[in-house]
Amino acid sequence: xxxxxxxxxxxxxxxxxxxxxxxxxxxxxxxxxxxxxxxxxxxxxxxxxxxxxxxxxxxxxxxxxxxxxxxxxxxxxxxxxxxxxxxxxxxxxxxxxxxxxxxxxxxxxxxxxxx
Numbered sequence: 001x002x003x004x005x006x007x008x009x010x011x012x013x014x015x016x017x018x019x020x021x022x023x024x025x026x027x028x029x030x031x032x033x034x035x036x037x038x039x040x041x042x043x044x045x046x047x048x049x050x051x052x053x054x055x056x057x058x059x060x061x062x063x064x065x066x067x068x069x070x071x072x073x074x075x076x077x078x079x080x081x082x083x084x085x086x087x088x089x090x091x092x093x094x095x096x097x098x099x100x101x102x103x104x105x106x107x108x109x110x111x112x113x114x115x
Contacts, residue, residue, distance in 0.1 A: 001038040003095035008038065016107040024108050031104040036095040045086050048076030 002009045009015045015033060016024065024031070052072040 001040075001093045002035040002100065003038050003093070004033065004035045008093055009035070012102055012106065013110040013113075015102060016110040019107065021108065021111050024104055024111070027104050029104060033102045033107065035100045035102060037098040037100055038093040039096050040091045041094050042086060042089045042091050044089065045082075046089075047082050048073035048078075048080070051076055 002012070002015060004015065007018070009018065015035065019033070049069075052069040
């Protein structure tokens with residue numbers, strides 16, 4: 001999976017088809033496209049600490065708010081299987097910092113090989 005700006009492509013061929021053969025042919029021979037490899041990651045993670053920090057109104061805590069949050073976090077962690085919950089959360093593709101450069105020749109070859 002590759003990302004270019006806010007678009008995601010399953011393989012190089014998809015990038016080539018998106019750019020279109022006619023467009024690629026018109027480009028200079030040194031034309032390149034920068035893409036980033038993507039990783040499949042869970043959309044978020046839950047823990048007792050995250051819930052304790054976000055779910056409770058600060059106005060209702062005592063002056064020892066951080067102690068209260070820590071207590072609540074420990075109670076939640078001891079009684080909820082966050083590992084199981086996190087394993088069931090949906091996963092999405094996210095761009096990594098691994099850059100891939102596709103050349104004009106590579107992209108045209110992807111289109112030609114597919115036809």
